[in-house]
Structure formats: structure tokens, C-alpha cells
Amino acid sequence: MTDKRRIGVYVCHCGGNISDHVNVKEVAATLLNEAEVEVTRTHLFACSDASQQEMIDEIKEKKLDGLVIASCSPKLHMFTFRAMAERAGLNPYQYVHVNLREQCSWVHTGDKPGATFKGINIVRAGVAKAALTTPLTPLRIETQPRVLVVGAGVAGMRAALSLAGMGLSVFLIERESEPGGWATQVGRMGPDNQHGPEVVANLLKQIRQHDHIILYTNAELTGKSGHIGDFNATVRLNGSENLTLNVGAIIVTTGFTPYEPRDGEYGWGMPGVVTLMQFRQMLEAANASGGKLIHNGVPVRDVGFIYCVGSRQEKSEECPEPNTHCSRFCCMATAFTGSLLHEVEKKTGQTINQYHLYRDVRTYGRLETVYTKAREDGALFLRWDPSAPPRVEKADGRLALKVHDTLLVEDELEIGVDLVVLATGMTPRPNDALNEVLKVPKSKDGFYNEIHIKLRPVETAIDGVCIAGTAQGPKNLSESVASSLAAVARTGALLKKGFVNLEPLVAKIDTDKCVWCDECLKACPYGAIERIHIGTKEVAMALDSTCKGEGACVPICPHDAIVIEGFRDDQIMAMIDASLREAVTA
């Protein structure tokens, strides 16, 4: 048995957020009875500079070798206090955070004795864990100053230019024969009236001029090995030649696939029913020739737009796998199209009535100006409810739009139109072969999943692989570029430093217990398990740089040979036991 630990326990009032509902003095006094605890104190705000300095001084003065702070959720201040522990000369992994606010004081308001009793138990569990901590060192990995960007749409091209601007080398690969993605096909875009093909041409010109960007078209990512900071990516060119690229990080900007309506969905399949993208191409053609908008040989008089096609769907017999998400760009793009249509009117004198059948207009922020302008330009907005969606029928050689306007009248309106335009949304791009290589998790909507939508919005569970643009979820072009710049910032921060520290909270295998049965190998989706020899014995080893520390191998091991650092068997058992001792108050 080693020497007795010297643990400091600090209980935070959080102003009154904790101390109004938990008797923090009682918690501190009770914890002083624990054998391994050297000192306990309460702080009005443990996170304040003054309190941190007091704790640092005390850690040094009393030569503490473990630290427990009971305060808010670890999501807020775990890293604050880890850094503080380090400044006090303590190993940051010998610090344990106890969630005394979100998971105690705030949920047991009005029951101070109950909350205090529980508070004592959970801090005790924290002490039990801290008593079994060992100093851990983050794994340091050298990084390569090169980036692979997968997908040369606007998001990918913008990312490549910004990365190159930081002095990193970039390989930009595109599966199609031409870069640019969907932006090449949409013409002018709201809200700033930028022309898609011009945006792409401008980016492409800069990319071609840049010494540090190599663009490969007809190129597919077919293999990936290595780890954050040092990947080897296999790229197949023109379906045959293979190229190996050594990169420090990967950004995935593979974009979306437009929703394809089902046969008969809002008249899809009938002549005169088109998608927004098809309609925009008709408008472009009319605009380019300076002529009228013609359909079936006659000038178009009435156009109906139906919003939310393929977005915000509900599960039904016809739609067993609904796209429940909002596609974000379509309200703005459709309203903007209304203004483009008005321009044709102004130029040619052709009168075109436009009816916008919407569920909710989501032209948030600055995009509201697009919606306002569309109304000024003659777009008539009619609101429908999903319980009675609009219907499209044939009528006298034209089309009839039937809709219940929920804001105006009870009866169904019938509107004669020449064209029905379906504002189709975004769906995840089917990329099975690529997904097999990248192993980036997808969320329920089928788009690639970030670690946390707010706190880590472009990083994925695969360290060193970021996602951006519409590969991650529906976005308009400026949001797409914003996310790709976020991915650039993240990747730049990673690679410009030259090395990366990885959390050491990963799997450790007890080679005495291990007999190499390969169960852990089968359980690990990351390829982090390797077979090694110790003398003549075959055992498993977990690769620190590849292991994610999620622990799936731990309960699988038939020989109880695996632990995850920070969540070791003995620590969890000790926490359980400590939680159950009756709280004897001081």
C-alpha cells in the first residue's frame, strides 16, 4: 500500500446557486473526516481568479497530490480547473470535478437536507476517484503541415484557399470532372445577388495561381491510415491510378444531394411541374436571351411555388423515411427567385403572377430583406398547414393548384398556373464507399455528425477529420463558407503548432491477464488494437493515438484485462462504494 493521499476538497457556493440549496459548510466539514482528505474549504466563486490563486497557494503549501472541486457542471469549468491544477504543479489528471450544481443544487431546490445529504455522497465519490488517480501524460504527436480537402465545391475551395493562406499545403480532391459543385448550376444567389458560376470561376482562378494547392479532379478518396497529425490518404485518379498523400488533417466538404420528389408528390411527373433548380435554369435562359419566360410555346402568366418539398416531412405510408430537417436555404432561394421573376416582368413587360405556398417563412436574420423584397415585387404568400398540403391537378391544358390558405379563408382556393415550382430541400449525399474509408459518424438525419453543435461544431469523433458545408447538414452558401472557415481555423490551430497533445484517457491492457482472444479487436471500430508479443506470449495492445477511449472493449474482454484511464475499474467501484456510505454529518 502506498502512502496516504493528500487530497484537497473545495466546495463552491456559486454565489448562491449551490449554497442556497446545499449546505456547503456541512459538505466541507463532513468531507474532512475522509482519511485521504488533507484540507477542505468553501469558496464563494471557485472559478474566480482570487479563489484559484488561493487554491494554488494551498496546493503548493500543503503539498496536495489530489484535488476535488465540487461546483458547476464539468462542461463549464473542468478545463479551467485542470489548467489551474497544472499551474499549481499538480498533474491535471489528478483533478476530479464534481457536478454539485446542475446535478444537485438546481434539481433539489426546496430540499436542503436532501440536497446536502446527496452532495456529501457525490463529493465522497469524487474523493474516492481522486484517491486512485495516477499522474497521466498527454500523448504528444508531431503533425504534418499538409491538409486533404475532400470535395471541391465552394466550401472546399474556400477552405483550400484559406489553409494555403496560412502556409499549409493543400490537396483538394474532387470526384467529378469539374470543380464547383452545385453553385455552378444556380445562377444568381440571394441575398447578395452573387452569380454562382462567377463565384466558382473566381475561386478556381485563385486556386490555380496558388503554389500550395494541388487540385485533383476525377479523384476519389479510397483509403486512409495513420492518425491525427499524420494520415496517409489513398486517392484514386481517373478510376485507375493510385496516389498516396501524407497529410496532417482532413476536411470533408462533400456537399448534399437535392431532394428528388416521389412520383406524384405535389404533381411531380406532370408536365409543367419542375424543381426550383430547373426553374432557375429556365429563368437564366430567358434572362440571357433578354426574352420572355416561355413554357409550352406560350408566355408564362402564372407560377406557383410550393415550399418545404422534401423537408420537414412526417412519417407516413408514402414516406417511410422522412427528412424531418429544415433545409434552411430554400425559403430564401425561392423568395429570391420571386424577385428574379419580377425582373423578367420589368424587362419584357410580360405580366407574371406568382403564388408562394409556404408552411413557415424561415428567412432568418439578414435574409428577411429577401422576403420583404419578394413581397414588394409582387409575390403573393399563402400559408398552408401540413394536415392539408396543397394539391396539383391538370386543368384545361394548364395546372390547378388547390390550397387551404390558413390565414385568409376557410374554403379551398384553386389557382390556375402554367408552372408549379417545387422548392426541394437538401438530402445527405449517398457516399457509402467514402464513409467506409472515413468512418465519420452520421447523425439521425444522415448528414455527418459534429462532436457538439455549439462547442465543437466542425470536429468529428475521428480526431484530425473535420466536416464543413452541407456535408454536415443543410446550409445556405454563406453558412457553408462560415463552417468551412471554422474547419480551417480548427485545422490551422492543430497543424501550425507542429504537435498535438492527445487525452491520455484511453484503453490500457493488462498484459498479465490478456491471452489474445481477439474479442477486443473485434469490438474496436477504430482499428486501435494490435497483436504484440511479450516474450513468447501473444497479447493485445491498444494504440494510444488511435484509441478513442469510449470503452466498448472494456466489458467485452472475457479476461477483465482492459481499463480506460480516468474510468478504471477500481475507480468506478470505489465511487459506487463511497456513494453508499451513510453520510455522517460533522
Place this chain on the structure above:
Amino acid sequence: MSAGDNKSAPKVLVFSTNAISDPGIDRAGSAHLHYSPAVQVIPLPCSSGVKPAWILRALEHGFDGVFIAACGGDCAYLSDCTPRTSTLVSRAQTLMKEHGISPKRLKMAGLCSVCADNFVAHMNNFQQELKSLEA
């Protein structure tokens, strides 16, 4: 509710997950919802790493029930997190039966990072069920 009542309320140990269900449980706090102080949480990286032996230890040493607040479909690590966790639950329940503990004392549900109301409802229901086991 007073401290006296806590002693009669069934004690529940919750295994939460750092990235998914623990933030959901935190949210119950941020929203000032209420659940019993006899509920305690131990956060882990992922529900696929819960050892059946931990569950047995908790139940044999005084917890009345164990609840796994699983990552569900939102798991950032494993696309098949739910089936993996379910397998662990079955294994743990077999182990519990061998030790004469009702398998009803272990429950698992996917809990998302904003599922505050769900968590509170789960706790209330689970404690009710545990009480009916005592009766």
C-alpha cells in the same frame, strides 16, 4: 420532501455519458426541474463501456436500481452503440438473476443531450417501479 423521505426513496445510480446523456441531465438542472435526491450520477465516456460487474456491485451494496442513460443514436463513437449497450444490459441481467436480484432493477434508455424532461420522467417512473418491487 425532507431528508427523512430520501431514506425511503429508492436509491438509483445512473451511468451517464460525457458527450450525450450527461449534458441532457445537466439540462434538467439548468431548467430547475426536480427529481429525487436519491438519484446519483456517475459519468462515463460511452454507455458501451459499462461493465456488468459495476451494476452488480451497486445493487449488492445498497442501490435499489441502476439506470443506464445511453448515448442512443447520437453516439459520436459508435453507430451501433445502442445494440452494444443492450447486449451489456442482457448480460448484466443474467448476472443479476444469478445473484437473486430482479432484472427489473436495471433499466436502460437512450437519452439525448437535451432530453431533460425525459430524464426526469424516467427517474420518476423508475423509482415508482422500484417501489412496487419492494411491496
